[in-house]
Amino acid sequence: MLVRSVMNPSVKFLLVLIISIEIACKASLVTNLIVIIFCLFYLLIKKISLKDLILLIFVPLIGAFVVFATLYWFSSTPDHYSAWVLSSRIYVYVLSIACVAHTTTSEELARSLEQNLHLPSKFSYGVLAALNIIPHMKMSVKQIRTAAMMRDVYLNFWSPMLYFKAILAAISSAENLAQGMESHGYVEGAKRSVIVQIPISKKDWLIFGLLLLLFNLCLFFL
Template identity: 70%
Template sequence: MNPSFKFLLALIISIELSLKTSLTTNLLVIVFAVVYLLTQKIKFKSLLFTLLTPLIAAFTIFATLYWFAPQPNLENALSLSSRIYVYTLTICCVSIKTTAEELARSLEQNFHLPSMFAYGVLAALNIIPQMKRAVKQIRIAGMMRGVYLSFWSPVLYFKAILVALNSAENLAQGMESHGYVEGAKRSVIVAVPLKASDWLWSGVILILVNLALFTLK
């Protein structure tokens, strides 16, 4: 499916389930999301991590609404806590076979997202590994001088900000040297097609979710 449609579909489903309470629909979405992830050959370790990560948040919501509420309601507590898994798994379904670059290109080509924003997002994502290396180098350089820079040290983040500003300037110069002009029409290197099947699958999934949402409790 088209990356933009996958993202928009996950967003719509999440918003609809957050506005209307339906435990059965939440469970159906969770089951189908897990099945989809399995069909995409997700690693068992990654699936287990995805299921365990939101457990604390879901349990906290359930405990607050069921054990500490003046009038506990089991169905309401399960419905609201299961939303955490709905949000997590739907986003996981979007990201499992879609890279950030593919999503940015799709939003730019199919949803006419401004190229400046798309390229800015890609630049920010691609600079993250460089920033990690820079922070590691800063900490090592400090330890060689007998200065330990902890994770919450202001000095560490100040030096990291300086590195980021320098990298941003180099990136801007690099884009200009490659002919990037804001607002100018650009050619497409990697086309992201929008197929009729994308509309079909999106419509079918939305119809099924809404049918379950308004007919099941």
């Protein structure tokens, strides 16, 4: 079975990682704004929901405002440019990661990291197991709170008893998951066949190189 998207998940991950590192090392407000506009345009093309788009714009606003206020209003030597650069970086990080998350499922990314970047299979399967068990843990917490309320005991989200019972449920789920993986033939370190192939094509590297080149031209010459 072959899975293809606009760009290989591992290549997208590497592109965002390199851009994030370069943005952190060199200050360029113009480049930050270009990346932000590009990410918003890309998300709109990929038909992101209005609710998710609003969250991506307004949730990071709190952190961006705090950074701007700290460097501009509450600094002994106010620096208008640095305040805008550092606050805009928050949006660069959030929106660039959103571009990867919106177009790549957790399963695709985990499989791609295993096949393309040669990460250990126990890492990719562990990530998938952790992500898939989250809904069951949420249900377990609801059941714990409901059972406590039936005994006229209300467990708040900061209640130690709630977390203790949740940890016990997680340990039980982990044991069941380990048994399930072993029963399906999973052996750590053993060579496994690939059911879902996520290859890297020349087109992926071409898009990667072109976007990285354009980004660096903006970063160092604008």
